[in-house]
Amino acid sequence: MRRYLQVILFTMSLVSFLNANIHTPKGAKHACDTGNSSGCYNLGLMYYTGNVVKQNYAKSKVFFSKACARGNTLGCNHYAILNKR
Numbered sequence: 001m002r003r004y005l006q007v008i009l010f011t012m013s014l015v016s017f018l019n020a021n022i023h024t025p026k027g028a029k030h031a032c033d034t035g036n037s038s039g040c041y042n043l044g045l046m047y048y049t050g051n052v053v054k055q056n057y058a059k060s061k062v063f064f065s066k067a068c069a070r071g072n073t074l075g076c077n078h079y080a081i082l083n084k085r
Contacts, residue, residue: 025053037070044078057082
């Protein structure tokens with residue numbers, strides 16, 4: 001039972017760390033490069049809003065497109081918005 005709890009706590013802390021890491025430009029880029037759609041979406045959002053990085057709609061569109069291609073619905077929605085511009 002004790003070992004089971006240790007595994008659960010370790011897993012929860014690892015998931016928490018990985019989720020927190022996709023909220024920085026470097027972490028989101030790494031996550032996107034390794035196939036994480038949330039990382040691509042977060043990086044696209046950073047470029048779209050100009051939050052943390054310099055605003056750049058072209059880069060934003062690229063990362064939203066990658067997120068969409070990996071099944072991220074929010075990425076698809078933002079990509080469609082940028083295509084209407």
